[in-house]
């Protein structure tokens with residue numbers, strides 16, 4: 001009987017489970033009619049979680065939008081939307097303002113919430129009310145403190161920097177760090193007052209330290225997945241000895257938090273003094289702290305404002321609010337300002353029109369140089385239609401990196417979202433401004449940067465374009481800092497764009513912008529059979545979210561690499577044009593619409609050693625065919641891919657040259673010839689590329705590398721009898737090199753791989769020449785000094801044009 005009962009209970013339990021996990025979500029859920037982004041999506045969230053873990057969620061959702069349209073199902077209770085009507089039902093006002101997803105607490109300081117991270121509507125309303133007054137346009141435009149902050153940043157800090165760039169040899173400026181400094185200096189001054197603010201425009205080392213802390217404390221890797229999606233599980237895993245998140249994360253966060261707490265204490269002193277009757281000079285008021293502090297004091301019933309002193313919990317709350325405004329607005333602001341300056345500098349016609357518009361306005365920056373002590377007023381800037389259109393268009397295309405800003409439907413009722421009625425409670429919903437802004441039915445030729453679309457009647461439907469504009473979010477929880485952001489953008493651009501052309505050598509120079517490190521695009525590398533290539537392939541394969549095209553003459557030599565979708569192993573003979581073209585085609589077919597190459601390492605090559613007079617025609621041509629023409633073939637094919645999509649242009653081509661491409665030694669003349677050819681060709685080719693394409697060529701010059709050169713990658717000519725004496729230079733050098741190799745000289749290939757990976761992933765200029773190892777640098781220096789000495793030695797013979 002009891003067995004019978006147990007059997008019945010089991011059947012009921014299994015049926016209930018089947019109903020809950022399979023039948024209901026697939027057939028009866030109100031979300032059942034929405035196309036699934038993946039066959040597993042109706043049944044489990046594991047698929048989308050896996051994509052998030054590997055940093056592929058943006059790409060996967062994009063693909064789903066493309067295949068299935070603007071509504072897609074990512075999990076049993078998870079949706080992605082790409083339709084503004086549906087978005088307005090979720091990111092709206094009142095009942096259409098859904099709670100945020102708990103993953104937002106990732107940005108809260110020590111678990112202390114702030115306006116941005118408050119999850120519940122009710123909590124948000126309370127915090128938002130406190131700070132909204134000082135973020136209103138009327139306050140920003142009229143506050144003497146804000147004017148003083150803007151003026152100090154622009155006139156005292158930015159102007160000398162721009163003058164320095166103007167005087168530099170090429171007049172170019174690396175805009176991203178400047179933009180980052182502007183926003184950090186500005187938001188910290190707004191929070192704590194000018195005397196307590198950051199000064200990164202003048203202190204690059206301090207700025208670097210700040211970014212090290214931010215990048216460590218808020219990493220863009222798998223730890224961020226664990227902390228955002230599964231905070232409790234993460235704590236448990238770390239406790240049980242599975243450190244899915246490094247200790248460095250907490251340490252870096254603590255340093256930032258301690259900094260904010262100290263600033264809050266100092267700002268509170270300023271406010272206490274002010275309330276006792278001290279006058280604060282313009283710019284010294286900690287505006288944001290004052291707003292929160294005053295609200296806390298007002299709601300504190302037992303004491304008067306003058307005697308109010310914050311509790312430890314309120315101190316953390318204040319620091320959390322301020323740190324959020326300072327630390328997490330940098331990426332969005334700096335990205336859009338940099339991109340805007342970049343586009344202006346590449347559109348001469350618009351630049352000229354903008355200059356004319358700025359000169360027509362009442363702009364103190366454009367007067368006599370000595371009068372430039374103030375910034376244009378907000379009202380003046382608002383009357384500049386082209387300026388506003390430029391900002392809007394830049395925000396449209398690059399408001400921030402693609403971010404899903406997740407929300408959750410109310411817990412106690414079903415909701416209508418656009419065309420879907422009865423969306424179940426607690427459904428997670430996401431949307432990307434990135435795609436809303438690229439809808440061709442709303443923005444014609446959406447990938448083109450065309451500020452005129454916001455000005456010209458008949459270009460785009462203005463009302464529709466405005467409706468779909470999502471750069472600052474929407475509804476009750478849209479960006480409270482947008483007036484500050486616009487003020488900074490407005491004020492800085494005239495300063496940069498209106499400088500007289502004589503000072504800046506005829507207008508804005510192209511700005512150097514790193515390849516799309518702002519977005520989560522993966523990197524792919526080609527050219528790796530052994531030595532440096534193998535080290536790079538192994539390194540890239542070990543990084544999560546990276547894709548790799550690994551090539552070798554014989555692909556079985558790539559068995560050291562794991563087999564998975566992110567790694568494509570191909571046969572490639574760089575001496576054959578057809579083989580190179582076929583490899584690129586296979587890669588394009590394999591990766592489909594996602595195909596893009598961010599990084600190429602042009603590494604195929606060998607060394608032909610021996611006596612020049614003994615080399616056969618076949619040997620000398622073979623050396624150039626592989627080392628030089630092979631490099632050219634791969635680089636030109638890669639360039640075609642890197643510039644093909646306007647939306648995702650750019651990349652890095654590492655051409656592996658050598659110390660042997662700069663200085664020549666006896667006994668390997670054709671190897672030197674091939675590497676000198678790589679150097680000369682790369683330098684010329686790099687200069688042929690349009691700056692808009694954002695393709696960077698880097699000539700890599702390692703010294704001695706412990707590669708297989710001394711084994712498999714070296715070929716020898718026959719010995720020539722005339723050169724066969726032990727005292728011949730080539731033989732002496734060979735003996736010396738042999739001793740060095742036996743003694744273990746040279747750097748490991750992994751060191752070269754790490755250096756290249758660093759150049760590809762850091763947020764900085766890509767150098768045209770990259771000597772690797774101090775020996776290589778020293779020998780290159782000696783070579784260049786020898787050339788200078790030679791210039792001096794022949795200076796009487798050289799000026800034949802002056803005779």
Ligand code: HEM
Pocket residue numbers: 115116117124128187325329332333336399400405406470471472473474476477478479480481482484485
């Ligand atoms: C170009 C620059 C900026 C862009 C594109 C931008 C964009 C956004 C977006 C899209 C949101 C909504 C996020 C969400 O719903 O999850 C947001 C919220 C917010 N932003 Fe900005 N932002 C910028 C600059 C700033 C600045 C300079 C500040 C600080 C003064 C700031 C402070 C905030 C705050 C406090 C919130 C949360 C508002 C709330 O939940 O009520 N932002 N921002």
